[in-house]
Amino acid sequence: QSALTQPASVSGSPGQSITISCTGSTSDIGYWNYVSWYQQHPGKAPKLIIYDVSRRPSGVSNRFSGSKSGNTASLTISGLQAEDEADYYCSSSTGSSSLVFGSGTKVTVL
């Protein structure tokens, strides 16, 4: 199973909105509504911020939102803040009860 495709980097100014795409196939994102997103600050463990395409765990800011269309999932960060600067990874279930991660996107707050 190949990694899901994400842009290497996305940047935005404070207060702006940015969107990170995550492209898979009909075997993963296109078939299953089990897309999740993780935020990872340097030297830290990843943190779950979106699951089941668009659901937020308790305690995660509502500035983070997720969606899916066809084989592509998206994470939108609205009202960008300095603390949002981090790496972001998408993940999807696959048809074989496995997980596959995206290649990762570095978000820079200008």
Place this chain on the structure above:
Amino acid sequence: QVHLQESGPGLVKPSETLSLTCTVSGDSIRGYFWSWIRQPAGKGLEWVGHIYFDGSTTYSPSLKSRATLSVDTSQNQFSLNLRSVTAADTAVYYCTRAAVGATYLDYWGLGSPVTVTS
């Protein structure tokens, strides 16, 4: 609050077996899937595999021939053994809890760096 803590050697020789254990506190290991994720320095996340509390397992196709996951419900622990390691297995290894259905990872350990070197 669920806490996961990885433990194991930080250095492993090539061709030997990498062994890591994850100790779970704050909740029972029963009723959940438990996964291992690894991340080479400067690179992305890679799913290694997961194990259900009853011992059933699913592995990444790329690691299936070398990886073995096990669980000890009496100790609230689960483990990873990775055989015949090479430098390409050098990474930070995270243990995680996977939600029902193993569709997302809601709790993560801090990570255990492992270097394969002679």
